Amino acid sequence: METNNFLKRDHFKLGTFSTNCSGGMTVSKLPNRWKADWESNLKLAKMMDAAGMDFMLPIARWIGYGGETDFHGYVLETVTWATALLANTQNMTIFATVQTACNHPVVVAKQIATMAQISNERVGLNIVAGWNKPEYDALGQNLPDDHETRYGYAQEWYDMIKRIWTEDQPFNFDGKYFKTTRTYGNPKPKTMPPIYNAAGSGLGREFAARNADFLFTPAIDLERSKEELKELKQQALDQAGRKVGVLTFSHVICRPTEAEAKEVWQSLQDNADWAAVDNLIRLQFAHAHSFPHDLMNLIRERFAAGHGGFPLVGTPEQVADGITQLHETGFGGTTLSFFDYAEEFPYFRDNVLPILEARGIRKKFA
Numbered sequence: 001m002e003t004n005n006f007l008k009r010d011h012f013k014l015g016t017f018s019t020n021c022s023g024g025m026t027v028s029k030l031p032n033r034w035k036a037d038w039e040s041n042l043k044l045a046k047m048m049d050a051a052g053m054d055f056m057l058p059i060a061r062w063i064g065y066g067g068e069t070d071f072h073g074y075v076l077e078t079v080t081w082a083t084a085l086l087a088n089t090q091n092m093t094i095f096a097t098v099q100t101a102c103n104h105p106v107v108v109a110k111q112i113a114t115m116a117q118i119s120n121e122r123v124g125l126n127i128v129a130g131w132n133k134p135e136y137d138a139l140g141q142n143l144p145d146d147h148e149t150r151y152g153y154a155q156e157w158y159d160m161i162k163r164i165w166t167e168d169q170p171f172n173f174d175g176k177y178f179k180t181t182r183t184y185g186n187p188k189p190k191t192m193p194p195i196y197n198a199a200g201s202g203l204g205r206e207f208a209a210r211n212a213d214f215l216f217t218p219a220i221d222l223e224r225s226k227e228e229l230k231e232l233k234q235q236a237l238d239q240a241g242r243k244v245g246v247l248t249f250s251h252v253i254c255r256p257t258e259a260e261a262k263e264v265w266q267s268l269q270d271n272a273d274w275a276a277v278d279n280l281i282r283l284q285f286a287h288a289h290s291f292p293h294d295l296m297n298l299i300r301e302r303f304a305a306g307h308g309g310f311p312l313v314g315t316p317e318q319v320a321d322g323i324t325q326l327h328e329t330g331f332g333g334t335t336l337s338f339f340d341y342a343e344e345f346p347y348f349r350d351n352v353l354p355i356l357e358a359r360g361i362r363k364k365f366a
Contacts, residue, residue, distance in 0.1 A: 001165075001166060001189075001190070001191060001192050002190065002191045003191060003192075004093075004121060004191040004192060004193060004194055005121065005122075005191070006054065006055070006093040006122070006124065006194050007194055007213060009054065009363075011361065011362050011363045012323070012326075012327045012331075012332065012333050012334075012356070012361045012362060013054040013055065013247065013332060013333025013334075014053055014054055014323075014333060014334065014335075014336060014362070015048075015053055015054050015055035015056055015057055015092070015093075015333070015335050015336065016044070016048065016053070016055075016056050016057070016335060016336050016337065016338075016341060016345075017057050017058075017059070017249055017307075017309075017335035017336065017337050018057075018058060018059040018307070018337060019034070019036060019040075019041050019044055019045075019056065019058070019341055020036055020041060020058040020059065020075055020076040020078065020081050021036050021058070021059050021061060021072045021074070021075045021076075022034070022035075022036045022064075022069075022071070022072060022073060022074035022075065023036075023069065023071055023072070024036070024337050024338065024339065024340075024341060025249075025251060025306045025307035025309060025337035026251070026268060026304075026305060026306055026307075026337070026339050027065075027067075027069070027071045027272055027273050027276050027277045027280065027303065027304050027307070028069070028268055028271050028272060028273065028304075028339070029068055029069055029271050029272070029273050030267070030268075030271045030339075032340065033069075033339065033340070034338075034339065034340050034341055036074060036075065036076060037076075038076065038084070040341075040342055041076065041081065041085065042084075042085070042088060043342050044341045044342045044345060045085045045088065045089055045092075045094075046088065046089065047342070047345055047346065047349070048092060048345065049089040049090060049091050049092050051345075051349045051353065051365065052091065052092075052353075052364075052365020053092055054092055054093065054333065055092055055093040055094065055095060055124065056082075056085065056092065056093075056094045056095065057095045057097065057124075057126060057196065057335055058076070058078040058081060058082065058095065058096070058097050058126075059072065059075070059078075059097060060075075060077075060078045060097040060098065060099055060128060061073075061075040061135070062075075062135050062138055062139060063134060063135055063138045064276075065276045065279040065280045065283070066275060066276055066279050067273040067274070067275035067276025067277070067279065068273050068275065068276070069273045069276060070276070071273055071276040071277075071280065078095075078096045078097045078098070079096045079098070079111050079115075081096075082094045082095065082096040082115060082123065083096075083111075083114075083115050083118060086115055086118050086119035086122055086123060087118055087119070089119075089122075091122075092122065093122045093123065093124050093194065094119070094122065094123060094124070095123070095124035095125065095126045095194075095196060096111070096112065096115070096123065096124070096125060096126065097126040097128060098125060098126065098127060098128065099128045099130060100127065100128065100129055100130065100153060100154045100157045100158075101130050101136065101139075101141055101143075101153070102139055102141065105157045105158070105160040105161045105164075105178070106160065106164065106180070106183060106185065108125075108161060109160070109161045109164040109165060109185045110164075110185050112125055112161075112189065112193055113165070113185065113186075113187045113188050113189050114187070116187075116189040116190065116191075116193065117187055121189060121190055121191045121193075123189075123193050124193050124194040124195070124196060125193050125194075125195055125196070126195075126196040126197070126198075127154065127157075127158060127195060127196070127197050127211070127212070128197075128198075129150045129151055129153070129154040129197075129199070129204065129207065130143055130144075130150050130154075131143075131283070131284075132283055133283070134283070147201050147202075147203040147204065148203065151203045151204060151206075151207045152176065152177070153177045154207060155207060155210075155211075156173075156175040156176065156177045156178050157177075157178070158195075158211055159175075160173055160175075160178055160180075160183070163183075164183065164184060164185035164188070165185070165188050165189055165192070166188075167184070169184070170182040170183060170184040171183055171184070194213045194214065195211060195212045195213050195214070196212060196213070196214050196215075196216065196247075197211065197212040197214075197215055197216070198215070198216035198217070199215065199216075200217075205232065205235065206235075206239060208236075208244065209232075209235050209236035209239050209240050209242065209244055210239070210240045210242070212244060213244065213245060214244065214245045214246070214247050214332065214333075215232060215244055215245070215246050215247070216246075216247055216248065216249065217229075217232070217246060217247075217248060218248060218249070218308055218309075218310070219248040219249075219250070219310040219326060219329070219331065219334075220295055220298070220299065220302075220308075220310070221295065222325060222326075222329045225248075225329050225330070225331075226329050226330060229246050229329065229330040229331065230330070232244070232246055233246065233330075245332035245333070246330065246331055246332060247331060247332055247333045247334060247335070248309075248310060248326060248331050248334050248335075249306075249307070249308070249309040249310070249334060249335040249337070250306070250309045250310040250311070250312050250322070250323075250326070250334045250335065250336055250337070251302070251305050251306020251307070251309040251310070251311055251312065251313075251336075251337045251338075252312045252313075252319060252336050252337065252338050252344070252348060253265055253305075253311070253312070253313045253314075253338075253339070254312070254313075254314070254315070254316055254319045254344065254347055254348050254351070254352060255314075255315065255347075256315065257315060258314045258315055258318060261313045261314045261315070261318075262313065262314075264313075264339070265305060265311070265313050268304060268305045268339065269301060269304055269305070272304035272305075274304070277300065277303050277304050278300075280303060280307075281299070281300065281303055284308075306337050307337065309335075309337055310322070310326065310334070312336075316347075316348075316351035316352045316355060317355065319348070319352050320352050320355035320356055320359070323352070323356060323361065324356075324359060324361060327361050336348070
């Protein structure tokens with residue numbers, strides 16, 4: 001199977017995160033927060049596609065985080081969202097975020113293969129092994145307490161998908177969690193879709209090292225990140241003989257002056273839905289070990305502004321400096337979130353992307 005074009009691009013990858021969720025990544029009570037309806041997503045996707053951005057990545061949610069806004073209580077389902085956007089774009093990769101526990105691998109294999117055909121192989125898969133217990137309760141499912149069960153299930157889940165995509169003959173699958181007879185799937189993707197995985201536990205990162213093309217991890221302290229990235233990349237080589245890229249996530253507030261950008265940041269803090277922020281952090285920290293607990297106050301501010309993303313706050317030059325720092329730290333790319341994506345992205349496109357191209361971090365889009 002050929003290498004996907006997305007994986008061939010060797011520049012610093014830029015995409016957006018969670019445009020399909022109410023409020024985007026900002027846990028805000030402000031009335032003009034991002035509206036995650038179809039029209040807004042389609043408008044943004046077309047702008048990003050024309051600008052040469054690399055990807056869009058959604059969050060899969062079934063219930064929100066409470067608080068006054070019920071942050072992420074309004075979410076577009078990711079497979080249908082991605083399929084529709086792929087049919088309306090020409091260049092960038094769009095990921096479907098899929099939770100293993102509530103999506104059968106035979107069905108997902110065919111969904112992704114169909115999306116690949118619709119989009120000329122521009123679809124990616126973000127695998128979620130499970131962590132949000134209230135969400136599982138709402139689905140009437142049990143979230144196993146131990147990581148061994150969650151990632152053992154996820155491994156069989158993805159093993160079956162890979163076999164469907166690569167084997168020509170029907171096969172029997174005899175695993176601990178899946179037992180099937182005469183399993184196969186047509187059509188198949190022509191190229192292996194890029195695989196993303198965000199994992200904070202040791203077993204989760206072992207899963208990513210074996211299976212993912214890109215692992216997501218937060219960039220909170222870049223000095224710590226340098227060593228962490230070396231360890232993650234070496235782990236993938238040692239344990240699986242694979243090269244795995246590491247991406248992070250960022251929140252952008254880009255304005256003509258630093259004072260204007262800082263004023264927006266403070267407004268987000270002043271109008272945060274702190275009950276939802278604390279619920280979100282509590283659930284994230286219940287199973288993830290990649291967040292340094294000694295930086296909790298900083299993390300809490302960043303969760304309010306952009307779901308814990310690395311802050312890119314300031315003038316176009318300062319935002320470009322922040323992205324350059326991520327690149328020099330060893331990250332292969334970052335997702336970007338904005339308070340209002342469609343309103344703010346054009347300024348970022350026109351003023352930050354040219355700086356990154358001049359520095360050689362990005363290639364000019366033709």
